[in-house]
Amino acid sequence: MQSLYYSLILFLLLTLVAGLWRIRRGPTAADRMLAAQLFGTTATAILLLLAEASTAPALHDVALVLALLAAITVTAFTRRVRGLRSADLGLVDATAGKDAPVGEADGEDSARSRKPLGACAGERREGLARDASPDPASDLASGLSSGSANGSANSAAGGGHAG
Amino acid sequence: MNSVLVFALAGVGLILLGLYALLVQRHLLRKVLAFNVISSGIFLILAGLARRAPGAEPDPVPQAMVLTGIVVAVAATALALAMIQALRTATGRTRLDDDGED
Amino acid sequence: MLVSLSILLLLAGAVFFLAGTLGLLRFPDVYTRLHALTKADNLGLGLIVLGLMLQADSLAAAGKLLFIWLLLLAASATAGQLVASWAQGKGIKPWRG
Amino acid sequence: MAWLNLLPLAIDLVLALTLLWLAWRALSSPDLFRAVVLFIALGLVLGLVWVRLDAVDIALAEIALGAGVTGALLLAALAKLQPGATDSAEPASAAEFAAALEGDPDTPRPALAERAATGTAPIALGSTLDERPVGAAAGTAPIALRWLIALLLIPPCIGLGLVVWQLWVPAPGLTDLVAARLDESGVTYPVTAVLLNFRGYDTLLELAVLLLALIGVWSLSPAPHLDDAEPEPALAALSRLLAPLMILVAAYLVWIGAQAPGGAFQAGSVLGAAGVLLRLSGWRLSPRATGWPLRLALVLGVAVFAFIGLAVIGLGQPLLGYPAGWAKPAILAIELAATLSIGTILAALFIGGRP
Numbered sequence: 128m129q130s131l132y133y134s135l136i137l138f139l140l141l142t143l144v145a146g147l148w149r150i151r152r153g154p155t156a157a158d159r160m161l162a163a164q165l166f167g168t169t170a171t172a173i174l175l176l177l178a179e180a181s182t183a184p185a186l187h188d189v190a191l192v193l194a195l196l197a198a199i200t201v202t203a204f205t206r207r208v209r210g211l212r213s214a215d216l217g218l219v220d221a222t223a224g225k226d227a228p229v230g231e232a233d234g235e236d237s238a239r240s241r242k243p244l245g246a247c248a249g250e251r252r253e254g255l256a257r258d259a260s261p262d263p264a265s266d267l268a269s270g271l272s273s274g275s276a277n278g279s280a281n282s283a284a285g286g287g288h289a290g
Numbered sequence: 291m292n293s294v295l296v297f298a299l300a301g302v303g304l305i306l307l308g309l310y311a312l313l314v315q316r317h318l319l320r321k322v323l324a325f326n327v328i329s330s331g332i333f334l335i336l337a338g339l340a341r342r343a344p345g346a347e348p349d350p351v352p353q354a355m356v357l358t359g360i361v362v363a364v365a366a367t368a369l370a371l372a373m374i375q376a377l378r379t380a381t382g383r384t385r386l387d388d389d390g391e392d
Numbered sequence: 393m394l395v396s397l398s399i400l401l402l403l404a405g406a407v408f409f410l411a412g413t414l415g416l417l418r419f420p421d422v423y424t425r426l427h428a429l430t431k432a433d434n435l436g437l438g439l440i441v442l443g444l445m446l447q448a449d450s451l452a453a454a455g456k457l458l459f460i461w462l463l464l465l466a467a468s469a470t471a472g473q474l475v476a477s478w479a480q481g482k483g484i485k486p487w488r489g
Numbered sequence: 490m491a492w493l494n495l496l497p498l499a500i501d502l503v504l505a506l507t508l509l510w511l512a513w514r515a516l517s518s519p520d521l522f523r524a525v526v527l528f529i530a531l532g533l534v535l536g537l538v539w540v541r542l543d544a545v546d547i548a549l550a551e552i553a554l555g556a557g558v559t560g561a562l563l564l565a566a567l568a569k570l571q572p573g574a575t576d577s578a579e580p581a582s583a584a585e586f587a588a589a590l591e592g593d594p595d596t597p598r599p600a601l602a603e604r605a606a607t608g609t610a611p612i613a614l615g616s617t618l619d620e621r622p623v624g625a626a627a628g629t630a631p632i633a634l635r636w637l638i639a640l641l642l643i644p645p646c647i648g649l650g651l652v653v654w655q656l657w658v659p660a661p662g663l664t665d666l667v668a669a670r671l672d673e674s675g676v677t678y679p680v681t682a683v684l685l686n687f688r689g690y691d692t693l694l695e696l697a698v699l700l701l702a703l704i705g706v707w708s709l710s711p712a713p714h715l716d717d718a719e720p721e722p723a724l725a726a727l728s729r730l731l732a733p734l735m736i737l738v739a740a741y742l743v744w745i746g747a748q749a750p751g752g753a754f755q756a757g758s759v760l761g762a763a764g765v766l767l768r769l770s771g772w773r774l775s776p777r778a779t780g781w782p783l784r785l786a787l788v789l790g791v792a793v794f795a796f797i798g799l800a801v802i803g804l805g806q807p808l809l810g811y812p813a814g815w816a817k818p819a820i821l822a823i824e825l826a827a828t829l830s831i832g833t834i835l836a837a838l839f840i841g842g843r844p
Contacts, residue, residue, distance in 0.1 A: 131399060132649070133496035135406050137441075140500060140537075142413040144507050149416050149425070151514065152524050157422045157479045159526045161429055163560070164471055165416060166533045168433040169409060171464055172440050175457065176402075177540055179444055185545045185750045186744070187456055192755075193552050194460045195735055196762050197726060198467035199769070200529060200560035205474040206566040206720075206769045207561075293501040297538055298653045304512050306646040311516035312637045314630045319521060319570065323528050327512045330535055335653060337544045337816075342660045348543045349662035350679035354688060357680065358695040360550050361678055361754050361831065363699035364559055367703035368838035371566040372758040375841075379710070463734075470727040477721060 132180035136173055143169040160204045167197030294341045301334030316385040318374045322367055329363045394446055401443030408436030421487035422479050430472040434465055497541075504538050519628065525567055529560040545750035546680050547743070551757055557762025561769065566841065569713070597753075660734045675816025676747045684752060685820045688808040696827060699834045700791055707843035720770045728770035735763035739832065743824050747817075748809050754826040757831025763835025779844035787837065789831030794823050 146169070149162040169192045195245035308328035312321055332355045340352040378384050415428020439463040448454035511534060514526035532555030539548035629635060661707035667679045667687065684692050720728070738754040746752030774783065797819050798809040806812055811819045 128395075130496060131402070133500065135402055136505065137496060137500050138406055139409055139505050140507075142409050144503065146413045146416050147507070147511070147530060150523060150530060152517075153523070155479065155482070155484055155520055156421055157475050157482075157484070158425065159523060160475060161416065161422065161425055163526055163529050163533075164468070164475075165413070165429055165433065166530060167467060167556075167609060168412075168429075168437050168464055169470075170537060171460060172405070172409065172437050172532055173537060174540065175440065175444055175460070179447070183545065184453070186540060186548075187453070187460070188750065189540065189545060189548050190460050190553055191456070191738065192549055192742075192759060193536075193556060194463040194467065195738055195759070196553060196556040197464055198471045198731070199762055199766050201471040201474060202566070202727075202766065202769050203561035203564045205478040206724075207565045208478075226541070248531050255452070272765060294499055294542065295657055296498075296501050296505050297542060298509050299650060299655075301804055302646060302650045302653055303509050305649065307509070307512045307516055309642055310639055312806050313642075315516070316628060316630070317521065319566070320516065320524065320628075322549070323517055323524060326528070327516060327531070330531070333547070334535075334538070336543045337547060338653075338681075339656065339681050340544070340662065341542055342657065342662065342806060343664065344659055346661060347668075347679070349664045350683045350707065351663045351688070353544050353546060354680050354683040355691070356544070357546050357550055357684070357752075357754055358692060360554060360753065361758065361835075362695055362698050363704075364562070364835065365699045365838060366556050367559070368562055368841070369702040369705045370769075371562065372709050372841055375569055376709045379622065380572060392526075414827060463731075470723045473723045474721060481519060 129180055132176050136180065137174050139169055139176070140172050143173070156204070156208065160201055164197070164201050167193065171197075294338050294345075299336065300334050301331040304328070304331030304334065306331075312336030318377070318384055318386065319371075321386075322370045322374070325370070326363060326367060329359070333359060396447040398429070398443045401439050405436040405439030405443060408432050408439060412436060422484060423476060423486050426472050426476055430468045432470050434461075437461055437464060501541055504534060504541060506536050507522045512752065521567060525563045528563065529555065532559055533724065539675045546752065546755065547768065548728060549750055549755040553755055553758035553762060554835075558839060559766055562637060562839050565841075612657060629754075656800070673813070673816070674809065675820050678746065678748050678750070680750070681746050681752050684754075684817060686811065689794075689798065693791065693798060694828075696791045696794060696830065699831065701834070702839055703787065703834050706838060706841055710842045712840060712842035712844050718771075724770050728766050728772070732763045732767050735759050735766070739763070739828060743828050746824065747820075753827040754831060756824075756828040760828060760832025760834065760837025761839070768836065768840055774844070783833070783837075786829055786833040788830065790827035792822075793826035797823060 146162055146165040150159045153159055165212075171193050174186050174190040174193065178184060179191070244262065301347075304327050308324045308331060312324035312328065315321060316323065334353045336356050340349040343349075374384060409432070412428050412432035415432060416425050419428055421427045438461055441457045445454040445457050448457065490680075493675055508531065511527050515524050515531055518524045518527060532551060535676040536548050536552040536555060539545070555778060630638070664679075667683060671677065671679060671682055674686040676682050676685070739759040741758035742751040742759060743753060744751075746756070755758070797811075801810055802808060804812050
């Protein structure tokens with residue numbers, strides 16, 4: 128049983144290392160982030176198998192922490208590296224935010240974060256549509272609302288390529 | 291060939307790579323990454339030294355040192371990144387260039 | 393009996409991980425790769441977790457394994473959605489065969 | 490079946506080679522974003538290496554930091570360092586940055602093309618993500634100097650390798666010494682005993698260093714005003730689900746640290762990650778909380794540690810020498826305070842700038 132565990136660990140490790148190739152290849156930043164996301168699942172599986180192979184139940188805690196935090200890096204990527212694009216396109220006036228008095232900005236922020244979830248979702252849709260339409264690079268400009276565009280992406284991602 | 295020794299020697303390799311990049315790269319963010327790689331190499335050697343007695347419990351003292359060291363390294367990284375940003379705000383530069391001798 | 397079932401599940405899980413990595417490397421664009429990663433790999437992890445749960449010492453240990461899998465499902469599903477909508481916001485076009 | 494015994498060694502060799510390869514690519518990749526992602530991957534591989542080295546505590550901290558704080562910190566710094574993020578906006582370089590991010594040859598780059606056509610595209614893009622050498626501003630030192638540095642570095646590193654090799658005689662180190670006094674330490678897990686009792690002064694000073702780093706960051710700039718969009722519904726739901734769980738797991742790690750891997754530093758790292766996730770999901774501290782409550786949380790770890798350490802002197806003990814029977818509650822109080830402080834400091838370091 129021990130040797131089966133170790134063989135599986137080695138096998139998973141090799142699939143993990145092979146997946147890292149995607150970080151080098153890209154081509155888009157999202158592809159590179161995906162390879163980092165690969166770590167969450169595969170390393171958790173490796174940790175769980177290692178816990179069994181070396182009878183170290185403490186490794187379950189390591190796997191638990193990894194599973195708990197697996198989404199944070201990707202979230203940071205989509206939230207932080209996203210912001211720059213709208214600034215690039217001149218949609219967000221970079222100087223306006225800077226000149227605003229500190230207290231006012233804070234007040235607005237806390238007011239926003241108190242809004243119910245539904246209101247946030249609606250605002251976000253508008254934000255996305257506003258984001259996309261003046262961008263000639265995106266095919267969203269062809270009058271697709273952001274909602275239906277989301278749907279098409281999902282079906283493109285979901286259709287036809289069963290693993 | 292001992293597994294622990296493999297990792298300790300890999301630690302030496304990390305120190306070499308990190309030192310080289312620290313000296314050669316000009317972008318400050320890369321220098322910060324290089325610093326982190328060097329410290330990872332040092333941590334590897336320390337944690338390897340904790341495991342020299344085969345089959346016995348690992349030595350807790352180096353492990354405790356590495357444990358706190360990792361957290362402190364992250365804090366130092368955050369400070370370095372903030373300083374790079376301050377430099378960029380002040381001078382518009384994010385790297386050390388030879389030209390100008392400043 | 394239980395042990396052989398467990399071995400079978402572990403091996404099946406490894407196959408799904410292989411499929412996930414192959415998809416990540418071979419699929420043509422970020423959306424399809426996302427699909428390979430979030431679905432195949434999490435199914436693989438689920439099978440491995442199930443295989444290990446069959447051998448767990450206690451109910452609590454088995455529950456912890458299941459909890460880890462559920463956490464990763466939530467994380468992967470969200471991360472996949474975020475990356476896809478990021479890519480779409482950037483105007484990265486889905487591949488059309 | 491002798492080859493089966495080689496399996497763990499094969500795993501370790503693959504891990505060690507991956508480590509070196511990732512470090513090499515992270516430090517030499519021409520694209521900064523790629524370098525950062527490779528570095529994040531390096532941290533997670535390192536987490537697996539710690540497990541193989543029987544250092545579960547370090548693995549916990551490394552994975553909690555690598556997956557939680559470090560990656561987010563570096564990506565946020567990268568996004569802030571790109572052109573156009575400061576007051577002196579450089580739209581064309583920002584478009585170049587976006588193109589570098591997208592990287593897809595099929596994606597048109599209208600902004601840059603348009604600018605190039607009108608002749609307004611700036612030439613020096615050297616400090617963008619994509620570090621193509623432009624003119625004299627190459628990303629590295631000249632090739633001759635690089636070779637010289639490499640040659641000069643090889644002898645000391647061979648020396649270091651030899652030292653490591655020579656040190657490899659079986660030696661228990663301080664294991665026996667720690668085991669002999671473990672009963673007096675107040676906990677049953679040696680690493681926690683070393684951290685909070687035998688080498689308590691060391692840990693106290695490390696907490697002070699964390700605080701100093703934050704003071705440094707705060708003294709550099711005020712907190713940035715991020716025009717964060719509202720979180721996607723999925724992200725909002727995830728942060729509501731995971732943040733309380735992270736706090737729960739942090740408490741669990743402190744509790745289990747007395748008898749198994751876990752403790753203030755690991756728990757604090759998880760707590761810091763919770764702060765990062767909440768911040769990324771658009772949560773802010775209310776202005777009332779950024780005053781003394783925040784500052785109290787930041788210094789509580791050092792304050793409680795130093796207070797207990799000094800108070801025992803009044804009881805006739807040496808500095809940080811807990812009186813017999815009082816070690817367990819003292820360690821518990823210090824660990825709880827330290828966890829809160831480490832988590833708050835890490836989250837504050839991610840946010841950057843004084844509130």
